[in-house]
Amino acid sequence: MKERIIIIGANGQIGSELALALRQKFGSDNVITSDIRVPEILKEGEIFETINVLDKQAVKALLEKYKPTQIYLLAAMLSATGEKYPQKAWDLNMNGLLNVLDLAIELSIKKIFWPSSIAVFGPNSPKSNTPQYCVMDPNSIYGISKLAGERLCEYYHEKYDLDIRSVRYPGIISWKTAPGGGTTDYAVDIFFEGIKHDKYDCFLSANTELPMLYMDDAVRGTIELMDAPAEQLSIRSSYNLAGISFTPAMIAEEIKKILPNFEISYVDNDPRQAIADSWPGSIDDSQARKDWNWEPTFDLKTMTEDMIKNLKTKL
Ligand code: SER
Numbered sequence: 001m002k003e004r005i006i007i008i009g010a011n012g013q014i015g016s017e018l019a020l021a022l023r024q025k026f027g028s029d030n031v032i033t034s035d036i037r038v039p040e041i042l043k044e045g046e047i048f049e050t051i052n053v054l055d056k057q058a059v060k061a062l063l064e065k066y067k068p069t070q071i072y073l074l075a076a077m078l079s080a081t082g083e084k085y086p087q088k089a090w091d092l093n094m095n096g097l098l099n100v101l102d103l104a105i106e107l108s109i110k111k112i113f114w115p116s117s118i119a120v121f122g123p124n125s126p127k128s129n130t131p132q133y134c135v136m137d138p139n140s141i142y143g144i145s146k147l148a149g150e151r152l153c154e155y156y157h158e159k160y161d162l163d164i165r166s167v168r169y170p171g172i173i174s175w176k177t178a179p180g181g182g183t184t185d186y187a188v189d190i191f192f193e194g195i196k197h198d199k200y201d202c203f204l205s206a207n208t209e210l211p212m213l214y215m216d217d218a219v220r221g222t223i224e225l226m227d228a229p230a231e232q233l234s235i236r237s238s239y240n241l242a243g244i245s246f247t248p249a250m251i252a253e254e255i256k257k258i259l260p261n262f263e264i265s266y267v268d269n270d271p272r273q274a275i276a277d278s279w280p281g282s283i284d285d286s287q288a289r290k291d292w293n294w295e296p297t298f299d300l301k302t303m304t305e306d307m308i309k310n311l312k313t314k315l
Pocket residue numbers: 078079080116117118119142169170171172181182183184185
């Protein structure tokens with residue numbers, strides 16, 4: 001079957017790079033990007049539509065116009081911004097998902113990708129090597145919306161036979177598009193500031209360990225999950241996905257090996273610390289490895305080298 005893909009929320013950190021990869025795989029004609037904001041650059045042959053995912057009629061018109069076989073729903077408000085605007089975060093993250101799921105049933109669009117997050121875990125979840133199934137008591141509105149979203153995805157899969165696929169992304173590290181409003185954003189900011197000013201004032205404490213993943217692995221993994229035969233997938237809520245776990249002190253050490261003058265300092269009392277403290281430090285992703293052969297390729301060293309090399313050219 002010829003695939004045609006619509007990405008909703010395509011201008012964000014993950015969407016912008018997934019769009020590149022999907023255009024390469026399926027051709028620009030078959031990948032439609034959409035977002036509430038118009039992108040800064042649109043290359044020739046790229047198709048873009050402005051859309052607010054909360055405007056269900058507009059989303060319906062978009063889907064009727066392009067008749068996609070797959071939808072990637074990436075529009076969401078992340079953890080730190082969510083704490084500033086909890087009602088808006090809940091509205092966007094839940095009703096955006098419900099709009100897409102209901103329209104997918106109405107218009108017979110079977111295959112959907114929707115990202116969950118390590119934010120679905122909470123203070124009573126095991127901290128280290130957090131398993132796929134365990135106590136989940138998220139205490140950020142973002143995490144609560146993602147956990148509810150996971151349950152909806154599994155429910156719609158069971159009840160309506162939608163082929164929804166999902167991963168619990170850790171913090172994603174990338175140099176092309178910056179993240180916005182997340183708790184793991186420090187691990188991207190540190191490179192931008194390190195290269196520009198040789199120093200970084202970190203909003204998380206030195207020993208806060210969080211699970212992270214390099215963008216190249218995240219994009220490849222996402223497409224591999226979407227390509228996997230449906231019968232191999234045993235999880236229809238969302239797969240744990242792991243890459244590299246580290247602390248601000250560890251990544252600063254690694255950056256120093258390439259930028260010897262780099263210095264890190266730490267800010268006290270940032271509200272993102274409490275969010276980070278409620279999340280796992282590392283993740284057990286054995287089910288993803290087993291079901292669809294997931295394997296990350298970047299470690300802390302190779303990721304740091306690649307980030308600095310690319311950012312030096314970019315900046
Ligand atoms: N990167 C996200 C955040 O920090 C986690 O999914 O909010």
